[in-house]
């Protein structure tokens with residue numbers, strides 16, 4: 001059965017609204033479950049509570065690294081098994097793929113100076129910019145989500161309507177839309193070395209304005225991955241394969257073969273050029289954090 005989710009603001013509950021308890025926030029419709037940290041399912045997630053309950057959480061104000069739900073001992077709060085990409089975790093992943101906003105509620109249990117002194121506070125809409133899996137501090141696999149505030153820049157609120165195209169792409173996994181000079185320079189080198197030809201499928205997409213290819217980071221540059229713009233951390237890909245790689249639908253194995261996460265099927269060898277070697281450590285990082293291979 002489909003839940004009638006509300007993505008976005010709840011009328012009468014602007015950013016900064018306080019609630020004395022989880023029940024009060026639930027009654028307002030801002031975060032409906034009384035226990036779960038994520039209000040979501042396979043169709044998407046509408047809200048999360050950031051309460052500092054997970055040792056791996058990280059809150060930087062505009063950017064939150066949020067740990068998924070599940071497999072935690074209710075008494076010790078320790079992780080006791082691997083988390084799965086199901087329920088609310090799957091919901092947050094769908095938000096990332098579809099560009100859906102998620103309401104963020106901060107709780108007083110949060111260790112951060114950003115948390116309210118008591119009760120709960122609605123802190124606005126965030127977007128899920130990226131998600132991946134890793135081994136948490138307790139030794140089990142956890143799912144992590146990079147939530148980025150959608151708060152408009154104060155001086156130029158009109159400008160936000162002209163930005164969405166790039167913002168939207170930014171939200172779709174780690175597809176790089178960064179416009180820094182360092183990235184532009186490296187991206188141009190990589191496109192030239194491959195003559196705009198996809199390193200996975202060999203497609204050279206021709207448009208009326210010339211060839212088109214995306215350059216993506218193998219290891220994202222954002223926290224907590226901290227990859228670089230060096231060309232050994234970049235791939236030249238067609239749009240389809242850029243999405244497949246950044247979402248982990250395909251990965252590259254130890255033998256430099258491109259494989260499908262779903263089936264493990266080999267799609268062929270990664271196309272390389274003499275002057276463009278990729279760093280195997282970055283490839284391994286991507287495989288372990290983004291692909292289904294990590295679960296096999």
Ligand SMILES: [Zn+2]
Nearest residue numbers: 198201238241
């Ligand atoms: Zn391709």
